[in-house]
Every structure is written in C-alpha cells, then in structure tokens.
Amino acid sequence: xxxxxxxxxxxxxxxxxxxxxxxxxxxxxxxxxxxxxxxxxxxxxxxxxxxxxxxxxxxxxxxxxxxxxxxxxxxxxxxxxxxxxxxxxxxxxxxxxxxxxxxxxxxxxxxxxxxxxxxxxxxxxxxxxxxxxxxxxxxxxxxxxxxxxxxxxxxxxxxxxxxxxxxxxxxxxxxxxxxxxxxxxxxxxxxxxxxxxxxxxxxxxxxxxxxxxxx
Numbered sequence: 589x590x591x592x593x594x595x596x597x598x599x600x601x602x603x604x605x606x607x608x609x610x611x612x613x614x615x616x617x618x619x620x621x622x623x624x625x626x627x628x629x630x631x632x633x634x635x636x637x638x639x640x641x642x643x644x645x646x647x648x649x650x651x652x653x654x655x656x657x658x659x660x661x662x663x664x665x666x667x668x669x670x671x672x673x674x675x676x677x678x679x680x681x682x683x684x685x686x687x688x689x690x691x692x693x694x695x696x697x698x699x700x701x702x703x704x705x706x707x708x709x710x711x712x713x714x715x716x717x718x719x720x721x722x723x724x725x726x727x728x729x730x731x732x733x734x735x736x737x738x739x740x741x742x743x744x745x746x747x748x749x750x751x752x753x754x755x756x757x758x759x760x761x762x763x764x765x766x767x768x769x770x771x772x773x774x775x776x777x778x779x780x781x782x783x784x785x786x787x788x789x790x791x792x793x794x795x796x797x798x799x800x801x802x803x
Contacts, residue, residue, distance in 0.1 A: 592643045593769045597777040599640070600741075603633055606774075608787045614715060615747075617798060620790035621774070623741045625712035626661065637740075638668030641710065642676055644768040645669070645738055652735040653705030655682040658723045666710040669738070685726060703727055706735035713739055714765065717753040724761055734763055742767035745798050752800035771795060 600606035604627055611622040628637045645652075655673075657666025663684040670682040683700030709723050714737070724734045737757065742765070747753050754765045769777075775795075778788045 592640060592647070593773045594777055594780070596640045596740075596768050597774060599636060600769075603627060608784070617794075620787060620794055623713070623743070625740050634664060634668050635671075637665070638670075638672035639675075640768050641665065641669040641738060641740070642672035642678075644766055645673070645708065646676065646678070648736075648764065648766045650708070650736050650764050650766060651706060652680070652708035654680050654701055654703070654707050656703065656707045656709050656723060656727060657682065657684040658709065658711055658719050659685050659687050662709070662711040662719075662723075665712060665740075669710050685723070697726070698730065703730040703732040705732060707732050708735045709737045711737065711739055713741055713743070714753045714757060716747065717757045720757055721761075724763070734761070736764040736766055738766045740768050742770040744771040744795070744800055746800040750801040755800055755802070771799075 597606060600623065605624055607622045607624075608620060609622075611619050613619050625637075628634055655666045655670050657663045666682045666684060670680055673680055681701030683698055683703060686697045686699060688697075707727050709720060709727075711720065714720060720737055727734045739754075742754050743752070744754070745752055747756065749756075751759065754767075757763070758765050771791075775788065775791060778784045778791065
C-alpha cells in the first residue's frame with residue numbers, strides 16, 4: 589500500500605468518516621465498518637481531501653483535460669481536487685451540473701468550464717452507479733469524452749449480481765474507476781494498526797459474504 593492510501597485511511601478515521609462497529613448499508617446488509625465522506629465537512633478537511641484525490645489521480649496516470657463534479661457531493665469534491673492539482677502544477681478547468689436546467693442567465697445545466705476533451709468525473713463513492721451513468725451520458729451529449737471516474741473509497745462489494753457497482757460501470761462504459769483507497773487497502777491498514785487489528789476478522793468475514801467476483 590502506497591503511503592498516501594495509508595495516510596488517507598488514517599485521515600478518514602481521525603475525522604470519523606471511517607467507523608467500526610455495527611451498521612446497516614443501504615442494501616440492508618449488516619456491515620462492521622462504515623465510510624461516510626459527507627463528514628469531511630470543514631475547510632481543513634476538504635483541503636486535505638482534495639490533496640488525496642489529486643494524488644490518486646496522478647498516481648493512476650490516467651490522462652484527462654478537465655474535472656466534472658456530479659451534483660451535489662461531486663461539486664465540492666471536483667473543486668477541491670482542481671485546487672490541489674493546481675498546487676501540484678496541473679491547472680485543470682472544472683465544471684458541475686445543476687439538477688434542474690436554468691432558463692435565464694447563462695442557462696443550461698452545466699456550470700463552470702465548457703465540457704470538452706477528456707473529462708474525469710469526481711465523486712465520493714459508487715453505490716449503484718446511477719449518478720455516474722447520468723454524468724457519462726451528459727458529458728458525451730456535450731461532445732466531450734469521459735476519461736474515468738475518481739472516487740474516495742471502493743467497498744469492492746457486489747451489487748445485485750456477482751460484480752460490484754464499480755466493476756459494472758467499468759465494464760459497461762470501458763472506463764477506469766480510480767479510488768483513493770479500496771477494501772484491500774483497508775484490510776492492510778487494519779493489519780498494520782495494533783489498536784484496530786481486532787476488526788480484521790469481522791471485515792474479512794463481511795468480504796467473504798459480500799465481496800464482488802474477482803475483487
């Protein structure tokens with residue numbers, strides 16, 4: 589595990605974004621851990637989070653010309669990532685969409701830079717993939733090309749079939765999905781933290797029950 593992934597998980601734990609205990613997922617599964625990126629909710633946290641997104645994107649070596657944040661969570665994440673990339677010498681334009689089209693002023697559903705070239709979609713997680721599919725279709729409708737999807741955490745958990753929502757999205761659109769950290773990274777992180785090692789068995793059991801094929 590590269591340093592920035594380990595640092596990201598430690599950061600998420602410190603901000604209470606990553607928690608351990610007994611939780612229920614949106615799908616109704618009992619899970620021993622929970623990741624809620626919405627709790628990165630102050631200026632300092634958002635600034636640091638943007639740095640991790642930028643590191644993950646640069647480490648992936650996936651080329652892109654601009655960033656796009658799907659409404660609503662993706663808006664601040666794309667902006668924070670754009671700032672972090674600029675600080676690293678990669679000044680990219682960014683944009684986001686409105687949920688409803690505006691019929692006055694500049695109009696339309698896109699705010700920010702005009703979509704063009706290879707566009708990286710930035711969001712928190714992929715649950716069922718619906719919002720990302722809408723973003724991909726929107727980008728293509730504007731004459732641009734999606735370059736991939738950049739997310740904070742991949743649970744590597746299957747959906748209704750044997751694949752995860754991440755795997756299904758990648759398969760259906762032929763796009764890379766880049767995560768700052770994955771369940772694999774989380775298990776390595778737990779194994780390396782003596783105070784958290786007691787959670788390893790529960791997380792491994794959950795993965796055995798609900799892990800995606802090939803994950």
